[in-house]
Amino acid sequence: MTEPYRIQGETGAWEVVLGLEVHAQVISKAKLFSGSSTTFGAEANTQVSLVDAAMPGMLPVINRECVEQAVRTGLALKAQINLRSVFDRKNYFYADLPQGYQISQYKDPIVGEGELLLDLPDGSTKAVGIERLHLEQDAGKSMHDQHPQKSYIDLNRSGVALMEIVSKPDLSSPEEAGLYVKKLRSILRYVGTCDGNMQEGSMRADVNVSVRKPGDPLGTRCEIKNMNSVRFIQQAIEYEARRQIEILEGGGQIDQETRLFDTSRGETRSMRSKEDAHDYRYFPDPDLLPLVLEQARVDALGADLPELPDTKKARFISEYGLSAYDAAILVEERATADWYEQLAKGRDAKIAANWMITELFGALNKAGKDLSESPVSADNLGGLVDLIGDGTISGRIAKEVFAEMFETGKPAGEIVEEKGLKQVSDTGAIEGIIDEVLAENADKVEQYKGGKDKLFGFFVGQTMKKSQGKANPGMVNELLRKKLDG
Amino acid sequence: MSDLLDLTLAEARKKLxxxxxxxxxxxRAYIARMEATAALNAYITTxxxxxxxxxEQADARLxxxxxxxxxxxxxAIKDLFCTEGVLTxxxxxxxxxxxxxxxSTVTTNLWQAGAVLLGKTNLDEFAMGSSxxxxxxxxxxxxxxxTDEPDxxxxxxxxxxxxxxVVAARSALAATGTDTxxxxxxxxxxxxxxxxxxxxGRCSRWGIVAFASSLDQAGPMARTVEDAAIMLQAMAGHDPKDSTSAPEPMADLTASLDQGVKGMRIGVPAEYRVDGMPEEINKAWQQGIDWLKAEGAEIVDISLPHTKYALPTYYIIAPAEASSNLARYDGVRYGLRVDGGSLAEMYANTRAEGFGEEVRRRVLIGTYVLSAGYYDAYYLKAQKVRALLRRDFDQAFEKVDAILTPTAPSDAFxxxxxxxxxxxxYLNDVFTVPASLAGLPGISVPAGLSERGLPLGLQVLGRMFDEGSVVRVGRALERAADFRAVAAMVREG
Incomplete structure (x- = not known):
C-alpha cells in the first residue's frame, strides 16, 4: 500500500474527503422524452422538437433505449437495479430550461448502490461505493458572447438524456478522483452507454470536497460544479482543500456552498451559498407514470453485457501472466484490450505486452496519435514479436525495425529482408567474427585470462559491433565463453 | 332562428x-347564430x-x-386545445x-371524424375558475x-x-370542454x-394547454346525453404521445344508452348533503332518486367518508401541478414578453403582466405547498388523502354501479x-372535485329549473372506465326529466 494522501498544514496533516457526481450523456439516437436527434455539433436549434421547446400542451414520453442504457450502466457498476423508479420535476427558472423544470429522478432513482474498483499505480485496487444513478434531462445551452446585451439560446441539447452517477465520499486524493473518473469512463465506454468525451461535454463532474484531521468526523463540504477534464478536477480539489485548510487553521469555518473552478486562475470561487440555494420543489412528474421494469428484461440486458474491465484484467493476469499494472493499462479501453489480444494470440503474451506498452504506446504518445491511428497494426507488431521469438532478429535490432515500421507501416519481415537485418545464428559465422575480435585484441585477451573478468562484456560488445548487431547475442555469449574460458 | 339549430347532433347526423x-x-346557420349571439362573449376566436x-369538404365526403x-x-372548441394555424x-x-x-390529439380525432370548427370558446384563464x-x-x-332578476x-x-x-345559446351544435x-x-x-x-386517461391530453396534469381531462358538452356519447366516442382513444393515456379501448357508448337502469344499484352518498345547501338542490336530487327508483333501479345509501377533505386536497394538488406547468410561460420562446434589465426581471415583468390575479394566486399557492419545509405537510399529505378518496369510491363501487349527486351547490350566479x-x-366545485381526484367518469344532466327558473344539473359518477353505466343512468334521468326548457334568448330566437 502507498502512503495515504495528506496535506500538511500549519497545525498538522489533513485528510481530504471527496465524492463525485458525474453527469454522463447517454448514447441514444433520440432524446430522453422526445424523438429529436442527439447528434453533437448540429447547427443551433435544428434538433428541437415541440416537447424540447416546451410548447403548450406538449407531453414527455420516455425513450426505452435511454432506460436500457441506464440499466446496462447500473449492471456494469454491480448496482441494485430498481424495478420501479419515479421521474420528478426539479423546478427552477433559466432561459435554457424551456419547461421551467428539469425532469429528473429524486427519491426513487432507477439504479441504487453499486461499486467501482480503482486500479492504483502499485497494482492494488480500492473499492469506491456508488450511491446511485439516475436519469435526467440535459438543459439547452446559453451563449453569452454573441450579442452585447442579449444571450442566445441553443436548444439542441435540451432534453438529451443524462445519467447522474453519484459516488459515496470514498475518495481521498486528487489522484484517486482522477482514477475514479477514468475508470468510470472506461466502464461506460465498455458498455457503450456514454462516449466519455469530456471535451464535448458528454461527461462532466461535480466534486464535493471536505477536509478533516485523520480520525475526525466529516467536515463541511463545498461542491465544485461542472468540470470537464481530469486535470481540472485534480487542480480544483487541490486548491479547494488548501483553501479550506487555511480557513480552518485560521479559526474560521467552512460555509457549505456551491463553487466554480476558474480554469484560467486555477482557483475556485463561490457561486452561491446555502442560503441562496435553490428550492427545487421536487415532486413526481404527473405527466409520467412510474417507470416499471421487468426482472426478465434486466436479466437479458445483463446477459448481453460485454466482458468488463475488472474481469478482463483478472483474466489477462491469469491467462497471459501479466502484472496487475500492465493488465490495468491494457484493459482501460476495450479497443486496446482487443488489440492486445489479437497481438498476443499464439505468441509470448508478456513480450507482446511489453512491446505494446513500452514501444508502441511510447511512439504513439510521441506522435500524438491514439491506438486507432497506429501505423503499426496488431498483426504487424505480432510479426515483429515472432521474429524476436524465433531468433531472426535480436531485441536491439527489433527496436530499429519497429521505428521503421512506425514510420512506413511496412511489416517487420519486409524491413528485415530489405535491410538485411536478419540475425546471424550460424555458429561458424559467429565464430569467425569472434576469432577476428580476439585476434585484434590479443592484449585484452591476456588481461582477461589474468583475471580481469569484466572484459567479457567488451568482447561481447566488439563482436556485436562487428556483426552490425546481427549476431545472435545468446550465441555470442555462449561461443565467447567457450573460446575464452574453455 | 333557423330550425336547423333545433336539431340535436344525433338528428343532424341523420339528416346529413x-x-x-x-x-x-x-x-351557415351556426355562423349566423354565432354573430347574433356575439354579445355573450362566448367565443374568443371565430x-x-x-x-x-x-x-364543403364534409359535404364532399358525405x-x-x-x-x-x-x-x-x-x-366549438374550448380555447385550451391547441389548433394548428388558429390562435390559441x-x-x-x-x-x-x-x-x-x-x-391537439382530441381535435385531430374530431376533424378526422368529419367535424367542422366554428371557433374557439372563452374560458377561465388557464381553466382556473368556476365562473x-x-x-x-x-x-x-x-x-x-x-325569472326574478331578468336584467x-x-x-x-x-x-x-x-x-x-355556445351550446346553450345554440351557437354551436356541441363543444369540447376540459374538466380538472x-x-x-x-x-x-x-x-x-x-x-x-x-x-x-380516456382522452389524450396531448396538445391541451395543461392546468393540472393529473386531473385534466377533455370531454364533450352537448344538448343531450346521446350527443355527448357520440362526441366522446370520437374524442377518446389511446394516444402514445400521452403517457397517461389509457390503453383500453372504450366500449361503444351508444349501445349502452337505452338499456335503462332496471336492476342497477345507484348509490346516494350521505356526505354530499352539505350544510347550508339550498333546499331546491336537495329537492332536485331527491327527484332524481325517485325517477331512477321508478325506472327500476335499486337506491343504496352509501358513505364516502373522506369527501369533506376533497376540496382542500384539490386546492393543494391542482395549484402545485399548475405552478410547475405554467413555468414554461416565461417570455423566452412564445407569447407575451415584457423586457427587463436582466433575465430575472424579464421573467417577473412578463409573468406579472401576463397572468391574471387568479392564476397568480394559484401559482403562489402551488409554489408554497411544494416548498422545502411545507411539502410534507401539504403536498404529500394531499396525495395521501387523494388515495383515501379513491379508496372511498372503490369501496362504494363494490356495492353500487353508479352514484347520483347534485352537480353544483347552487344555480348560476x-x-x-x-x-x-x-x-x-372554490366551493362551487364541492361535488365535482372528489371524482376528479379519483379519476372517475361523470356526467351532468339537466334535471329541472330552480325557483328562479335557472337550470339545475344532476351528476352521475361511474367506476373507472365504465362510461357505459354513466351514460345509461344519465340517459334515464334525461328521459325522466324531459328537460325541454331553453334560455330566453333561444326561445326568442
Missing part, C-alpha cells in the same frame, strides 16, 4: 346522412371561413359516402399571438336569465363557460346542457358575484 340537409347549410371550407362519425357537424390563448394575456404549429370570470378576454354571459347577467359557470354558453375539478360538469349544470368528463372571495368561489 340522408342528404336532407348539407353541412354547408347547417354551418373561424367562419375555415368552417365553411371544412363544411356525397361520396365516406362520412365519418361527426361528418359535417359544426363544433387559454384566455391568458401571456399567450398573446400564439398560433400553434400543431393540432368564466378570470378570462383575459372578459366574462362570458350565460344565455339564461333568472341581471349571469355566469355560465367555468372554466368551460364559453363552451357551455368540475370545469365541464358545473358549467353544464349552470347552462342547462349535458357535460361529461370521461375517466382520466351573477357576473361579479363571489369574485371577492376565492374560497366561496
Amino acid at each position: 346522412a340522408a342528404k336532407d340537409i348539407s353541412s354547408t347549410e347547417l354551418t 373561424t367562419p371561413d375555415k368552417a365553411l371550407q371544412m363544411a 356525397a361520396k359516402g365516406e362520412a365519418g362519425a361527426l361528418e359535417g357537424i359544426p363544433l 390563448t387559454a384566455a391568458s394575456h401571456i399567450l398573446d399571438g400564439f398560433i400553434p404549429p400543431y393540432e 368564466n370570470g378570470t378570462s383575459y378576454y372578459g366574462p362570458v354571459e350565460n344565455p339564461w336569465r333568472s 341581471k347577467k349571469l355566469v355560465p359557470g367555468g372554466s368551460s363557460g364559453g363552451s357551455a354558453a 375539478g368540475g370545469s365541464i360538469r358545473q358549467p353544464a349544470s349552470f347552462s342547462g346542457i349535458v357535460g361529461m368528463k370521461p375517466t382520466y 351573477a357576473i361579479g358575484e363571489n369574485e371577492d372571495d376565492p374560497v366561496k368561489m
